Amino acid sequence: MTRIRFNPAAALSLALLVGAATLPAAPAFAQGKQRVERAADLPQFTYPMRTKLEDLVRDDQAFARFAADLRRDIASVLARYDIADKATERRLRGTLVLLDMLEGRYDEALLGAEQVRALQEKPADKLLSGVQIRAMIGASRSTGSAPNAASPAYRAAVGARIRAELDQMPYETIANDIKAGKSRAETMGETLMLGGVREVLQPTVDKTGALSSELAPGIVNARYGLKLNLPLKDTLVDTYAQYLAAHKVDKPDIWAARDVQLDASRKANEVRIAVWDSGTDTALFPGRVAMDGDKPAVVAFNRYSDPDTGELRTLAPALKAKLPQMLSRMKGLSDLNSNIDSPEATEVKKYLSSLSPAEFKSSMEELRTASSYSHGTHVAGIALAGNPFARLVVARIEFQSTLLPEPCASRELTQKTIRASQAYVDYLKAKAVRVVNMSWGGSVKGYESDLELCGIGKTLDERKALARELFDAEKAALTRAFASAPEILFVTSAGNSNESATFAEFIPSSIVLPNLITVGAVDKAGDEAPFTSYGPTVAVHANGYQVDSFVPGGNRVALSGTSMSSPQVANLAGKILAVRPELKPGEVIGIIRETAEKTADGRRTLINPKKALAAALEKAG
Numbered sequence: 001m002t003r004i005r006f007n008p009a010a011a012l013s014l015a016l017l018v019g020a021a022t023l024p025a026a027p028a029f030a031q032g033k034q035r036v037e038r039a040a041d042l043p044q045f046t047y048p049m050r051t052k053l054e055d056l057v058r059d060d061q062a063f064a065r066f067a068a069d070l071r072r073d074i075a076s077v078l079a080r081y082d083i084a085d086k087a088t089e090r091r092l093r094g095t096l097v098l099l100d101m102l103e104g105r106y107d108e109a110l111l112g113a114e115q116v117r118a119l120q121e122k123p124a125d126k127l128l129s130g131v132q133i134r135a136m137i138g139a140s141r142s143t144g145s146a147p148n149a150a151s152p153a154y155r156a157a158v159g160a161r162i163r164a165e166l167d168q169m170p171y172e173t174i175a176n177d178i179k180a181g182k183s184r185a186e187t188m189g190e191t192l193m194l195g196g197v198r199e200v201l202q203p204t205v206d207k208t209g210a211l212s213s214e215l216a217p218g219i220v221n222a223r224y225g226l227k228l229n230l231p232l233k234d235t236l237v238d239t240y241a242q243y244l245a246a247h248k249v250d251k252p253d254i255w256a257a258r259d260v261q262l263d264a265s266r267k268a269n270e271v272r273i274a275v276w277d278s279g280t281d282t283a284l285f286p287g288r289v290a291m292d293g294d295k296p297a298v299v300a301f302n303r304y305s306d307p308d309t310g311e312l313r314t315l316a317p318a319l320k321a322k323l324p325q326m327l328s329r330m331k332g333l334s335d336l337n338s339n340i341d342s343p344e345a346t347e348v349k350k351y352l353s354s355l356s357p358a359e360f361k362s363s364m365e366e367l368r369t370a371s372s373y374s375h376g377t378h379v380a381g382i383a384l385a386g387n388p389f390a391r392l393v394v395a396r397i398e399f400q401s402t403l404l405p406e407p408c409a410s411r412e413l414t415q416k417t418i419r420a421s422q423a424y425v426d427y428l429k430a431k432a433v434r435v436v437n438m439s440w441g442g443s444v445k446g447y448e449s450d451l452e453l454c455g456i457g458k459t460l461d462e463r464k465a466l467a468r469e470l471f472d473a474e475k476a477a478l479t480r481a482f483a484s485a486p487e488i489l490f491v492t493s494a495g496n497s498n499e500s501a502t503f504a505e506f507i508p509s510s511i512v513l514p515n516l517i518t519v520g521a522v523d524k525a526g527d528e529a530p531f532t533s534y535g536p537t538v539a540v541h542a543n544g545y546q547v548d549s550f551v552p553g554g555n556r557v558a559l560s561g562t563s564m565s566s567p568q569v570a571n572l573a574g575k576i577l578a579v580r581p582e583l584k585p586g587e588v589i590g591i592i593r594e595t596a597e598k599t600a601d602g603r604r605t606l607i608n609p610k611k612a613l614a615a616a617l618e619k620a621g
Contacts (some may be wrong), residue, residue: 026281033082039504040468042081042088045073045213046460049205053197057223058385067099070216086119095217097133098394101147106137113495120463121603122498122528127169132236135161137226143144153441158232160241171247173262176523176545177530182240183336188233189353193225195360200453201402214449244339251525260575260610261386268389268578273570274428274436275383276388276395277376279312281552288384290391290431299427300396304407305416307423311394312373312552319369326370333367333517338546338558350577361403368401375399378559379439379538381549383567389578393431395424408454409447414470418477425481428488434577439563444471475507482513489577489585493544493562494520496535502535509512510537515585517592517618521545521565526599526606532562534603539589540567540596541604544580572609583616589595591615 036042047069051054055061074092083089093112100109113130120126129522136147141158147154165175201218205211211219262268272290282289282296290297300308315323332348335341355363376396382392400406407413428436447467482490492508495501501509501518509518518537521529521544529545544565546558573588582589596612600606 015547033080035082035084037084037503038444039085039088040448040464042077042190043539044460044464045216046210047213047216048210050517053205053219054194054600056203057194057197057219057226062224062227063219064103065101066216066219067103070213070219070220071096071099073566085500085503086121087497088503090116090119095220097447098220101133101136101228102145102220102224104465110135110137122530124174125602126353126529127174128149131162131165132158135159135165147311148227148231155232155235159235162236162239163243168533171249172525173527174249175244175249175251176527177340178229178240178243180337180530181557182237182244183333183349183416184347185233185236185240186336187352188225188230188236189355190226190230191355191357191360192352193222194357195355195364196403197222198357199361199364203404204446204453204455208452212452212460214445215452228327241417242492243265251523251527253524254526254606255524258608258610259386260613262388262575262578264388265300266579269581270389270391271387271435271574271577271581272360272391272393272431272433272467273383273574274375274393274395274431274433275380275567276424276436276438277379277397277440278372278399279310279376279396280380280394281377281550281554282311282392282394284550284552284554285384285392286382288388288392290393292431295322296392296394297380298394299424300394301398301420301423303398303400305413305420308396308398311396313396313398315369315373319366321371322366323370324511325365327374327553327555327557329367330370330374331555333576334546334558334560335477337560342348359488365402372399372401374557375563376440377552378549378557379437379563379567382547382564383435383437383570383574385549387570387571387575387578390574391595393428393433395428395436397440404453405450408456409450409467409470410456411470414473417474421474421477422484425485425488429485433488434581435570435573436488436490437567438508439491439561439566440475441495441509442471443503443504443506444468445504471505471507475511478507479513482508482511486515486585489573489588490516491566491573492516492518493566494518494535496531496561496563497533498531500535501537503535504533509533511537512537514589517569517589519544519562519566519569521560521562522604522606526604528604529560529562529565531560539593539605540569540607541565542607544568569607572607572612573610575613579613580619591619 074096080093097112098107113133117129120129135158138161139289140147143153143157145151145154190319196218200310201215296311298311302308303458328344329348335345380392444467447470448463451457451463451467495506517539518532520538520541521532522541523529523545524543541566544562545560546555547564548558551557576588591612592607596605596607596613
């Protein structure tokens, strides 16, 4: 699955703002606009780069010329197209708002922020949208200090204005977002802000001489971070910390009352659950691993889509020696996201905020490696919990953990990936697997991005056409593979980009089949997770926020993502099939959906394992 781009965890996000870096737009009411139903159908633009990108970020005149071209093209898209997905429009408008702030166009920035607030969909987003923008502009006007000057009076005024707005909001709704905002502020540093420019965008320009409109906003984000956000680091950390300290209220856990554990002494059947993921440390699940002869049942392909062996990816000796430290830092990021003051959290925020430019690439790739290496084991722990009749089958893929694609996309590689997809499913069928969890995803835009980063395609149109060809082939192959196993229930995560899985064309989560169910994420109180994607294919929601489970070696870490909500549904399906093995995938999906509870706002459909299992037993007569 070489085009499957793994999002390690929400904790690794380097977004710069709470509710401001991804500002959505006002709706397109004008008649005569062309309707766009797929993200890949929007036009793209190319920006020739004749100077080093870091110089472009720092140089006022060079940036102004680039910004004028980018603003013109974004405005043309918004004027000409009626975009079906608000998340895509908010990314476009968000870039314009950041440009307004950088150019001192504060009235325009405020207007954009108000349009944003009217269009946000998630409750926390509606409340927090543009808080920092309003605070910065208000503080600048009240103190007479420009935002990039960051005088003590200005910083104090920003903190006071943010806190005044937060104090008017329901803590339980915004708590997760404020914790994440504090975590981002604590790890903020110049190296992190410029790291992507230096190590991802600059190598791309060195190959192609240009940046596409998909990558160009990274220049805007970097300049905004350096000029306007980094001077407020201590202010943001202190403001969020004081707010959280004043509201030491633990959100209620709705899942404990809904949980159901199967007693090992009851009459039930063995049910095989496959975790199609980065690999699993099977030693952590003694007696609960399906065997292939005298070895655990494993089917594996590496990132080149070549057959591989082993339950876990083989790490290079240098990385293997660093693994304990890498896992410790991953835990530290998780603790930061939960506002937990731990030794690991203290170490990782100091480490990330003080990185030197020379350390950025290796540090980020080590964190990505640790996250991807642990991912499958963490997911397996969730999928098997409370089910002594579950037997694990390992379907291992290798997520990319490098900043630049390795290998690059090609027709040859896609054909190998297509063959691997069917080989995975054929193996799972042969091992009588009943449930498969797939906490990963890819998209046509992911293909386009990888092709650009690799310098493949003479023109933007050529790259788009090749990306569409390769993506369509892989999506069709996955769909055929799933359909070839109608007796297997496939469970997949919605995605972590807070957008429509259908509009973005995520796979597998946009695929529609009777034996496939897509899962979104909420937190322990049932509130919608800020990162979760959505859309017509997202059938149910489960806990995906700071979920505790194993990592290789046996330690436990809390991680967030739809990667963690999907195996909650796989777990439930496994329990249903343990007591009702005769049920077909469509019937299991039906029970899960029928017993789930729709929230008042209509946005979430919360699974209820206890009710689902009771309904399954009741139907058995």
